[in-house]
Amino acid sequence: xxxxxxxxxxxxxxxxxxxxxxxxxxxxxxxxxxxxxxxxxxxxxxxxxxxxxxxxxxxxxxxxxxxxxxxxxxxxxxxxxxxxxxxxxxxxxxxxxxxxxxxxxxxxxxxxxxxxxxxxxxxxxxxxxxxxxxxxxxxxxxxxxxxxxxxxxxxxxxxxxxxxxxxxxxxxxxxxxxxxxxxxxxxxxxxxxxxxxxxxxxxxxxxxxxxxxxxxxxxxxxxxxxxxxxxxxxxxxxxxxxxxxxxxxxxxxxxxxxxxxxxxxxxxxxxxxxxxxxxxxxxxxxxxxxxxxxxxxxxxxxxxxxxxxxxxxxxxxxxxxxxxxxxxxxxxxxxxxxxxxxxxxxxxxxxxxxxxxxxxxxxxxxxxxxxxx
Amino acid sequence: xxxxxxxxxxxxxxxxxxxxxxxxxxxxxxxxxxxxxxxxxxxxxxxxxxxxxxxxxxxxxxxxxxxxxxxxxxxxxxxxxxxxxxxxxxxxxxxxxxxxxxxxxxxxxxxxxxxxxxxxxxxxxxxxxxxxxxxxxxxxxxxxxxxxxxxxxxxxxxxxxxxxxxxxxxxxxxxxxxxxxxxxxxxxxxxxxxxxxxxxxxxxxxxxxxxxxxxxxxxxxxxxxxxxxxxxxxxxxxxxxxxxxxxxxxxxxxxxxxxxxxxxxxxxxxxxxxxxxxxxxxxxxxxxxxxxxxxxxxxxxxxxxxxxxxxxxxxxxxxxxxxxxxxxxxxxxxxxxxxxxxxxxxxxxxxxxxxxxxxxxxxxxxxxxxxxxxxxxxxxxxxxxxxxxxxxxxxxxxxxx
Numbered sequence: 102x103x104x105x106x107x108x109x110x111x112x113x114x115x116x117x118x119x120x121x122x123x124x125x126x127x128x129x130x131x132x133x134x135x136x137x138x139x140x141x142x143x144x145x146x147x148x149x150x151x152x153x154x155x156x157x158x159x160x161x162x163x164x165x166x167x168x169x170x171x172x173x174x175x176x177x178x179x180x181x182x183x184x185x186x187x188x189x190x191x192x193x194x195x196x197x198x199x200x201x202x203x204x205x206x207x208x209x210x211x212x213x214x215x216x217x218x219x220x221x222x223x224x225x226x227x228x229x230x231x232x233x234x235x236x237x238x239x240x241x242x243x244x245x246x247x248x249x250x251x252x253x254x255x256x257x258x259x260x261x262x263x264x265x266x267x268x269x270x271x272x273x274x275x276x277x278x279x280x281x282x283x284x285x286x287x288x289x290x291x292x293x294x295x296x297x298x299x300x301x302x303x304x305x306x307x308x309x310x311x312x313x314x315x316x317x318x319x320x321x322x323x324x325x326x327x328x329x330x331x332x333x334x335x336x337x338x339x340x341x342x343x344x345x346x347x348x349x350x351x352x353x354x355x356x357x358x359x360x361x362x363x364x365x366x367x368x369x370x371x372x373x374x375x376x377x378x379x380x381x382x383x384x385x386x387x388x389x390x391x392x393x394x395x396x397x398x399x400x401x402x403x404x405x406x407x408x409x410x411x412x413x414x415x416x417x418x419x420x421x422x423x424x425x426x427x428x429x430x431x432x433x434x435x436x437x438x439x440x441x442x443x444x445x446x447x448x449x450x451x452x453x454x455x456x457x458x459x460x461x462x463x464x465x466x467x468x469x470x471x472x473x474x
Numbered sequence: 475x476x477x478x479x480x481x482x483x484x485x486x487x488x489x490x491x492x493x494x495x496x497x498x499x500x501x502x503x504x505x506x507x508x509x510x511x512x513x514x515x516x517x518x519x520x521x522x523x524x525x526x527x528x529x530x531x532x533x534x535x536x537x538x539x540x541x542x543x544x545x546x547x548x549x550x551x552x553x554x555x556x557x558x559x560x561x562x563x564x565x566x567x568x569x570x571x572x573x574x575x576x577x578x579x580x581x582x583x584x585x586x587x588x589x590x591x592x593x594x595x596x597x598x599x600x601x602x603x604x605x606x607x608x609x610x611x612x613x614x615x616x617x618x619x620x621x622x623x624x625x626x627x628x629x630x631x632x633x634x635x636x637x638x639x640x641x642x643x644x645x646x647x648x649x650x651x652x653x654x655x656x657x658x659x660x661x662x663x664x665x666x667x668x669x670x671x672x673x674x675x676x677x678x679x680x681x682x683x684x685x686x687x688x689x690x691x692x693x694x695x696x697x698x699x700x701x702x703x704x705x706x707x708x709x710x711x712x713x714x715x716x717x718x719x720x721x722x723x724x725x726x727x728x729x730x731x732x733x734x735x736x737x738x739x740x741x742x743x744x745x746x747x748x749x750x751x752x753x754x755x756x757x758x759x760x761x762x763x764x765x766x767x768x769x770x771x772x773x774x775x776x777x778x779x780x781x782x783x784x785x786x787x788x789x790x791x792x793x794x795x796x797x798x799x800x801x802x803x804x805x806x807x808x809x810x811x812x813x814x815x816x817x818x819x820x821x822x823x824x825x826x827x828x829x830x831x832x833x834x835x836x837x838x839x840x841x842x843x844x845x846x847x848x849x850x851x852x853x854x855x856x857x858x859x860x861x862x863x864x865x866x867x868x869x870x871x872x873x874x875x
Contacts, residue, residue, distance in 0.1 A: 434835055443841055457715075457722075461719065
């Protein structure tokens with residue numbers, strides 16, 4: 102793929118100059134939590150014509166993850182797919198159609214063999230040889246396996262691609278599975294979520310594009326920077342949980358006050374994701390718990406689409422520490438006995454003082470200095 | 475120290491008097507209670523909360539107790555700063571009261587601390603000190619001053635040990651150290667005057683940091699000044715009470731002339747306190763609070779009255795009879811009560827951490843521990859004056875020595 106080199110001349114007819122471009126790169130690096138030198142590295146890579154090639158495959162899904170990615174602003178999608186990566190094949194976004202599209206896919210794979218990023222969106226039906234999802238006459242099993250064969254990095258975006266998601270919900274008529282099951286033996290970075298937070302995807306993609314490395318992953322292939330903790334651990338309503346203030350019914354006083362949604366079936370205590378710290382749509386508070394809905398557990402296999410929405414989960418890891426003091430502890434007020442004791446002591450002291458004063462003022466034969474008063 | 479009306483001598487007499495037995499019994503029960511407190515922590519035994527983290531033990535044992543123990547400070551100020559040698563007969567019992575009072579204050583802090591086992595770190599880990607902390611200053615000053623007071627008391631013990639021929643090692647020790655101690659004494663006395671000046675005012679600063687949790691009548695930048703001045707009044711008051719009472723009980727010369735000469739200084743101290751207090755409230759535009767007739771205005775007026783009344787009593791024309799002694803005793807009692815009330819109000823009654831908190835009232839446990847500590851102090855005082863040369867005057871013929 103031939104790219105114009107970057108110098109002080111405008112990159113394209115719309116007028117993006119070097120300065121703006123460096124800004125975009127810095128913004129992208131910062132937004133996804135890469136170190137500051139990453140911005141410079143991205144600029145260098147792009148200047149040298151090494152924009153990472155991305156091939157994006159859709160399977161059984163709703164395209165929600167793509168929709169979510171379309172709504173990013175740091176960087177915006179056009180900056181992302183034009184300036185930072187080379188989105189060579191994406192069934193929703195590309196202009197090409199039909200045979201032309203399939204040719205582009207083949208060309209991209211040939212050209213960047215071993216270096217391109219494969220993004221898998223959607224679950225892969227395994228039942229009946231995968232006949233339930235076909236593109237260009239080929240099954241998902243076939244396509245994904247082929248493209249994954251020569252990919253540099255494989256990212257499964259969304260819960261469907263990560264572990265099956267909705268398509269795999271009982272009774273799972275198509276035998277849908279996540280990409281890691283199909284591509285067993287390969288490293289698949291999973292970014293579960295319904296939809297997944299686009300910045301978690303961008304963080305992984307830009308790190309790979311810039312440094313050629315992947316972030317630290319947990320046993321399920323999830324980047325630890327985003328899925329290392331339970332939502333409950335950083336929930337803005339956590340204080341209400343610890344203090345025992347729960348919403349009992351939607352619309353009740355506690356709900357209006359923003360209390361803990363645990364009793365309404367919130368899955369935060371068993372769901373690993375960073376939703377509680379990185380909200381959606383670039384709007385503060387735009388995430389389920391933020392708008393008063395209990396967490397659904399969408400990122401966690403065996404929780405989302407499996408446990409009933411209003412069913413409460415058992416809390417195993419994140420019970421409130423028993424050593425925390427309660428926010429308000431009440432003590433007994435003046436107790437009759439204590440009051441009596443204190444009153445007795447004060448009264449005794451006053452009485453004793455008066456008696457002592459009398460005794461002190463009694464004359465004594467020892468006294469010789471009184472005349473000097 | 476041996477000029478004045480007489481040489482200090484041990485009172486003598488039986489140790490295990492009924493009063494002593496009562497005090498020891500109370501102190502013994504308190505020791506058991508304290509073992510329980512250190513086993514179960516503060517929560518189960520006190521009525522303190524996160525809103526009222528300082529209860530009776532801080533308000534009385536520490537803040538009030540150390541102020542009551544300011545007799546040594548007040549008398550030392552007079553003798554050494556204002557160079558009034560005639561008060562010398564008072565100094566030993568005053569310093570003893572102070573040493574005992576401060577020791578109890580220090581014990582009170584340790585009982586009240588959540589993690590008392592780290593106390594030893596405080597004077598050692600000086601590189602981790604937060605030099606902006608008032609509490610650090612109070613803690614260090616109280617530790618140091620308690621030590622200084624006991625060193626100031628040391629000659630008293632050594633005088634006695636020097637005569638104990640059956641304990642040669644103690645005798646040897648005393649003979650060796652007495653001259654060294656006497657050389658160091660001026661410096662110790664200087665420290666003993668500087669330290670209370672620092673931390674008695676800081677006790678006021680400490681509660682001042684609570685800011686608007688304190689009622690406006692007590693939330694004043696002059697609070698440290700009021701604490702300092704009232705601690706001098708309380709110190710004087712305690713010296714009078716303790717001197718008169720112990721000398722009446724042990725049939726000693728009662729030092730009435732010396733004590734009533736002290737009363738002139740007290741009048742100045744008391745009137746200064748009342749004047750600045752009223753001026754401050756009016757000048758800072760808080761006079762509206764004075765006539766609310768709520769409990770705060772009543773407490774304020776009671777406080778002012780208790781400071782003013784002894785000043786008036788002491789200014790009355792002397793009758794030159796035994797009645798004067800009773801008057802002085804009463805006035806001193808009022809002074810002590812006034813200072814106590816001022817401290818209790820600032821640390822307890824006028825402190826409101828918020829609507830969610832119950833008003834603090836000490837539990838029986840807290841009250842009993844405080845009573846037991848006072849009993850222990852009284853017992854120690856009685857023992858020491860009987861065994862060591864503290865009180866001046868002729869030994870009474872009525873009592874066996």
